[in-house]
Structure formats: structure tokens, C-alpha cells
Amino acid sequence: MKSKKCVGFLSWLLLCAFILTPFFAQAVRSSGAWQELTEQTAAINGTPxxxxxxxxxxxxxxxxxxxxxxxxxxxxxxxxxxxxxDAGSALTLTNPHDTEGDIFADPPLAWQxxxxxxxTLVWTEAATPDTPLSPQPSANLTFCEQNMAGRHLVVWPPPSR
Known part of the structure; x- marks a missing residue:
């Protein structure tokens, strides 16, 4: 008799667990991130x-x-x-997430x-990348002709206004 009550109670408990499982799963799902990490975001409320x-x-x-x-x-x-x-499609985002954590692949560019x-391109020595070469290399002469062969140079494109 006691084992019948125990089996009945366990059956009832198991049935309750099956009924409540979807509710717990929905609660866990809704308490997670509001956005999936693989989705891209466009403008939200007009804010790109x-x-x-x-x-x-x-x-x-x-x-x-x-x-x-x-x-x-x-x-x-x-x-x-x-x-x-400097075409928008060629630029690589340094920070692929905006300040709210949204993800975007190719945002529309707007300049302040x-x-x-x-x-333009600026040439510098690799050892001193903040100091541009003076004079800058001549565009139509090879690096060898300008006695720059074997040097470690850095080229970077600083935007000018």
C-alpha cells in the first residue's frame, strides 16, 4: 500500500515537472540577451x-x-x-560593436x-612611427633609387580635414 502511494506521488510529481518545463524554458529564454549575437542592427528609433x-x-x-x-x-x-x-565598403570597423553592443557590418558613413x-599616405620609420619621414619618398622613384632598400618602413593613411 505504501509503495502504491509512493509510485502515485512520484507519477504525479513527474507529470507536474513535464507540464512546468516549457514555462521554465520560456523564462530562461526571455531573461537572456535581448538580441542574438549573429543578428545585425540597423537604425533603432532613428538612431544609427x-x-x-x-x-x-x-x-x-x-x-x-x-x-x-x-x-x-x-x-x-x-x-x-x-x-x-576611403570607400565605405573598403573601411574596416575598428570596433564592430556600437556603444550599446549592437552589431553592424557595413554602416552608413556620416562625417561630423x-x-x-x-x-593620403604618410611614410615613417618602423622604429619611430609617429615621426613622418622628411622628406617623404618620391612617388616615381623606387625605394632602392632613394637609398631606402632594406629599411623597415611604415605607411599609414591619416585622414586630413
């Missing part, structure tokens, strides 16, 4: 997402140079072979001055 900054790519011919590693350059290369692209800055 904003990144901290962007990285402007530098190209040697049609090859994009890596900004996180040294790129070997042939001694016969000329500074005129290096270029940059309402005019896109011009981008």
Missing part, C-alpha cells in the same frame, strides 16, 4: 549604430596589405604603387564635418 573608428586599408597595386603584420615589399617597388581606399576627409 556608431563605431569608435575605422581602419583605412592600404594597397600595393591591387593587393591589400595586412595592417597587423609586416608586409615584404620588393626593392623595385615605388611609393606611387601604394594607394588607399559633413564632408569626407581626404586620405
Amino acid at each position: 549604430p556608431q563605431a569608435d573608428s575605422v581602419t583605412i586599408p592600404v594597397y600595393q597595386g591591387s593587393v591589400q596589405l595586412r595592417s597587423d603584420a609586416a608586409n615584404p615589399v620588393d626593392y623595385s617597388a615605388k611609393p606611387s604603387q601604394f594607394s588607399t581606399s 564635418t559633413e564632408r569626407a576627409p581626404t586620405v
Whole structure:
């Protein structure tokens, strides 16, 4: 008799657990992040997402140079072979999340001055990247012709206003 009551109680308890499980699952799901990390965000209430900054790519011919590693350059290369692209699709977001944590892939660009800055290339020594070379390398002479072969140089595209 006692085992019948115990089995009946356990059956009732198991039935209650099955009935309440969806409610607990819904509560856990609704208390999580309000946005899935794989979804992209557009403007919310008219406010577009904003990144901290962007990285402007530098190209040697049609090859994009890596900004996180040294790129070997042939001694016969000329500074005129290096270029940059300030097109919105070419820019890489430095911070892929805006200040609220939203994710966006290719945000519309808006410049604070309402005019896109011009981008030029500045050459520096790798040991002193904050000090531009003076004079800057001549665009139409090879690095070898300018006695720069074998040097470790940095090129960066500072936007000017």
C-alpha cells in the first residue's frame, strides 16, 4: 500500500515537472540577451549604430596589405604603387560593436564635418612611427633609387580635414 502511494506521488510529481518545463524554458529564454549575437542592427528609433573608428586599408597595386603584420615589399617597388581606399565598403570597423553592443557590418558613413576627409599616405620609420619621414619618398622613384632598400618602413593613411 505504501509503495502504491509512493509510485502515485512520484507519477504525479513527474507529470507536474513535464507540464512546468516549457514555462521554465520560456523564462530562461526571455531573461537572456535581448538580441542574438549573429543578428545585425540597423537604425533603432532613428538612431544609427556608431563605431569608435575605422581602419583605412592600404594597397600595393591591387593587393591589400595586412595592417597587423609586416608586409615584404620588393626593392623595385615605388611609393606611387601604394594607394588607399576611403570607400565605405573598403573601411574596416575598428570596433564592430556600437556603444550599446549592437552589431553592424557595413554602416552608413556620416562625417561630423559633413564632408569626407581626404586620405593620403604618410611614410615613417618602423622604429619611430609617429615621426613622418622628411622628406617623404618620391612617388616615381623606387625605394632602392632613394637609398631606402632594406629599411623597415611604415605607411599609414591619416585622414586630413
